[in-house]
Amino acid sequence: MNILLVEDRIPSDDSLVQLFKENNHKIDHTDSMRYGLYLALTGSHDIIVIDTLTHTVDEINLLKSIRKSGLTSPVFLISTQSDISYKVIGLDSGADDYLVKPFSTEELFARIRALGRRKNSILLNNNLCYGDITLYTNCLTLSTEEAKIKLTCQECKILEFLIIRRCMITSKDIIIEKIWGLDTDAHGNHVEVYIYFIRKKLKSLNSKVIINTIRGLGYKLDIKSK
Structure with missing residues (x-):
């Protein structure tokens, strides 16, 4: 640990x-x-x-x-x-x-x-909620009141981590360490690709939840005001 x-x-x-x-x-x-x-x-x-x-x-x-x-x-x-x-x-x-x-x-x-x-x-074991979304980690499903969509295992883990750290900015390095582990060949581009896919799925659900890029620092969950 x-x-x-x-x-x-x-x-x-x-x-x-x-x-x-x-x-x-x-x-x-x-x-x-x-x-x-x-x-x-x-x-x-x-x-x-x-x-x-x-x-x-x-x-x-x-x-x-x-x-x-x-x-x-x-x-x-x-x-x-x-x-x-x-x-x-x-x-x-x-x-x-x-x-x-x-x-x-x-x-x-x-x-x-x-x-x-x-x-x-x-x-x-816990379902995680943020804004208008609910993440069901046991079945790799992301949903709103109107729709739901399946996630890959890595997408689910990354979104779960972002929801848990919703009050903080999460760097690519921290995501790599927590999702892929210390001994990995994964790098920043891997994170960018998965963030892209997660954003597409949030958009397909018409969710108000967005993943903001904080230049030079990382990512942070937010909720669109409109």
Whole structure:
């Protein structure tokens, strides 16, 4: 999995980073809450881990900002605070799970795996709605109230990703990484072709949903006003 680790201090060692790497996870690491938010909003991580000694305003703001953005990636909070009130604050602010230090390595990765399964289950089983369209991922179908059309598997995955990230601009690189994977020969032209086909199908449904190209940055879903 691709994991983002955000810490509230400069670590005395990189044991947690090494632990993730030793268990074959790709890791992005920062001790800045502000830069952590920037990395989180790229939407390229499967799980976001926030490692904190104590609950701070910055950490709570990070959690709330992640959720306010519409990002659905699971957030795992690790803290030395065992009091139930701290757990409630963290979970209510947007965390999906809470682990108290010290902890066993086995429990840490069991919870990471559980969050990964939860995310995959959400993406595979839920019908996604945006504007006047509904995407049925289980049968590769896109519909409005008046009509429906079949999608290819890649078209469905890309549109699903764009709907999930509807509040954000999605770059070609992120699409390639999330849809084709890290070890792929796919490039920007592949993305452009599939975006073209998806746009044609949205137009054939007479949908108000459009895929805007943000020059130099990527794509963003929008809804035509008329």
